[in-house]
Amino acid sequence: MTETPQIHVSTKLVEGLGEATPEQIAQLAARTAGRIWFTTPLTGEGEAPKPDQIWTLRGSYPHNGKTATGTAHVYLGKGNRRLQRPLILADGFNYGPSDLPGLWKHFDKAEGGRFLTALREAGTDVILLGFDERHTYIQANAGVAAACIERATAERVAIDPLTVGGVSMGGMITRYALARMEDEGIDHHTAVYFSWDTPHQGAWIPLILQQMAHFFEDFVPEQPGVPKQAELLRSPAAQQLLWAWVENSKYEGPVGTASPLRTEFLADLRARGNYPKRPLKLGVANGNGGGVGLELTPGEIAFDWKKDQLRTATATARIQPDRGEKQPIGGMNIAFTVRRSSTTAVPALDGAPGGTLASFGLVAEALGADVDDRFDFTCFVPSISAVGLAFDPERWERDPFTDLSAIGPEEIELDDFCCDEGNSPHSEPRPVLTKWLVDRLTR
Incomplete structure (x- = not known):
């Protein structure tokens, strides 16, 4: 034992x-x-562009009696006058309210491949989703993500499906939101789910x-x-x-x-199906994939x-x-x-x-x-957590130095993933990760 x-x-x-x-x-x-x-704190130079729209959001459901709130900044893609090809990027783990201009500058660094600009140039509408309390329950902020998904679905003028995901904990928030919507029979109209260095297993x-x-x-x-x-x-x-x-x-x-809150969250996630089943699930990891x-x-x-x-x-x-x-x-x-x-x-x-x-x-x-x-x-x-390697997230019996290049796809809970060439700061945009993800999100 x-x-x-x-x-x-x-x-x-x-x-x-x-x-x-x-x-x-x-x-x-x-x-x-x-x-x-x-x-x-987020880092980045210059000024974030002015959003085309700002949405004030209230969670679609409460958790433990708390209904979370948040804000979304909408940046229309090149040539789009109204919402047409929505991509939602949810903010991640930290304390206090989200800094959406800071989130833009962080992900649009020139040395990181200008992730958000590349998406917009390809005609994708970028929706940055922030939370008024990033440190509250994942399920509560997932209610805000669900509200954002519902609004994006209602306001889009084309039939293009949504792309939904997040950075760090934002990937967990949107993972739970999509899985819960499926479990409750709500159409999330999402074709692709993505995560950026998300702690899927902790x-x-x-x-x-x-x-x-x-x-x-x-x-x-x-x-x-x-x-x-x-x-x-x-x-x-x-x-x-x-x-x-x-x-x-x-x-x-x-x-x-050790915390009952983690035990309860993992049980709740399992009850919702663990991952959303309908979307293609993509992920990038800031960690090395070769076990180094x-x-x-x-x-x-x-x-x-x-x-x-x-x-x-x-x-x-x-x-x-x-x-x-x-x-x-x-x-x-x-x-x-x-x-x-x-x-x-x-x-x-x-x-x-x-x-x-x-x-x-x-x-x-x-x-x-x-x-x-x-x-x-x-x-x-x-890295084994960010790519969704299949193991018990409560016990963590898998070797954290596992060489992911030698792992078969049946052992990965995401459909496809990309790791950084080294071990870079958590959530940092890296050219290899940006290019891999943009290529797949703009097909």
Whole structure:
């Protein structure tokens, strides 16, 4: 029987470390307050074009009593005076409201192949779909996606079917929306579904860094209306997406699909058919497809931070070890409290092939720690997840270093996919991915 992935935590009081002064706590707070860890701002130059239409959307159905809302920016394709060949691109995982002009600039970078301009030049109408709360339940934002699909269907003047998908979690939102519409007998008029580095089987944020987010925010005074640094990790979206999750810095026990929200979401998705059946399903992954990961050695120290010579505040983070029993992943302390963590049966996902996130780099920057450049980025969406390799998303027993070029199509839940040549930042437009997807979406 496969051992259950779990985390172990030891906490003790140690004399002689010194007591953190109010001034030192204030310095720590100044570094970390008002910064939500693991959020990734969009990048891009210039200005986004003015949309031809702006839609204000309300979810077609609630989830857990919440009806989500959102906005869509509509950009008509070349030669189109009205909506004719709609393509919906849903925004992804982050905290707070979507930045649709930022989403345009991100996906229309010249070095990335100008994905959105290429679509419009081919006569495709691009609809960027944003959400007022990206961090809420996937099912709630799927209601907004369903409303967008229904409006696009109603307003198109031709009989061309829709193309519907999204980046990152946006691919999960639209996947669920289309599957639910089919399950309820609603015609979504969609011929192609696509996803861009979507965590179909789950995503990964290093467990030691999740713990640090919770640990250090406890020492930051609350400010009304200002979210704390672990707010994204606590969000419904994070709990539903992350394969391994801890609820606080003291948590001990199973980490694989540890949140009930993930268990419930996966059950809901299965009940809806798992994937929409009617559309052709395409996907691109920012990760390498040949099983080649990052140059990170499991168990090595990524950073070892000390606030001062008295060691009143410290943080040590290791690259996730490869399974094993009670393998050290790091620790932290403030004043007399020392906390150390280890894991059992957790795979070495930090260095797995996949779309990357500057996890260690972002945390080190927030703390003021020195970190070597090669530790900045770790895997966020493993390639095996982004291409929909068939395995149990609750147990994750498949090798994350699987060579996808040697896998038969019967083992992939998408109909076709393309991986990047290396392991690039999560959701980053890359020429090879842009060209592959544009060729298939504009046929």
